[in-house]
Amino acid sequence: MLTIRTEQTSDYAKVYQVITEAFKTTEYSDGNEADLVEKLRKSSAFIPQLSLVALVDNRIVGHILFTKAYVGKTTVLALAPLSVLPQYQNQGIGQALIGEGHKIAQKLGYKYVVVLGHAQYYPKVGYISASKYGINPPFKISDENFMAICFDKTICQLNGTIKYDDAFNIC
Numbered sequence: 001m002l003t004i005r006t007e008q009t010s011d012y013a014k015v016y017q018v019i020t021e022a023f024k025t026t027e028y029s030d031g032n033e034a035d036l037v038e039k040l041r042k043s044s045a046f047i048p049q050l051s052l053v054a055l056v057d058n059r060i061v062g063h064i065l066f067t068k069a070y071v072g073k074t075t076v077l078a079l080a081p082l083s084v085l086p087q088y089q090n091q092g093i094g095q096a097l098i099g100e101g102h103k104i105a106q107k108l109g110y111k112y113v114v115v116l117g118h119a120q121y122y123p124k125v126g127y128i129s130a131s132k133y134g135i136n137p138p139f140k141i142s143d144e145n146f147m148a149i150c151f152d153k154t155i156c157q158l159n160g161t162i163k164y165d166d167a168f169n170i171c
């Protein structure tokens, strides 16, 4: 059975392994995703309620992190990274982690989530090109890979370039 809960400090070592394992075979990996999470946990961008783990039979098989980023004066969330162990992929776990994260994000009052990722994956859970919401990437990237979701059904319009936490190492 799949369970999703907030990450605990006692999960950190296992989460490190899950992220490393998940990204091992991906073409876009820089191999630093697990270290990025370690840095983000220590940063002011970290929101403990939005670091989630997925468990199957009490084993951690997936992880997702949403951290604070900024577009002008608006605080948005950056979804990164999302990891599911290879042998558990394509079973809906990634989408379940995103869905649970979205619920918590809305309860906490966040309106936008931005992601840099697979153009075929995130639209399944409501993401569209971030440019449609007036959110620009901090570097040159294909419009279809830089995506966002807005939870407000009335007004979704920003105007600016996203500023990620320094842990992302984006100048």
Ligand SMILES: CC(C)(COP(=O)(O)OP(=O)(O)OC[C@H]1O[C@@H](n2cnc3c(N)ncnc32)[C@H](O)[C@@H]1OP(=O)(O)O)[C@@H](O)C(=O)NCCC(=O)NCCS
Binding pocket: 022, 023, 026, 081, 082, 083, 084, 085, 088, 089, 090, 091, 092, 093, 094, 095, 096, 116, 117, 118, 120, 121
């Ligand atoms: C990407 C990832 C998180 C997806 O999680 P998952 O639990 O396997 O995905 P889900 O089961 O929720 O969704 C499955 C659907 O997504 C699609 N999908 C899975 N991985 C995909 C990818 N890398 N690119 C595009 N589509 C993908 C599947 O084809 C499937 O489509 P369908 O519903 O039309 O059949 C997981 O494959 C993973 O950890 N990959 C390695 C790390 C990574 O790339 N992270 C994301 C960085 S942007």
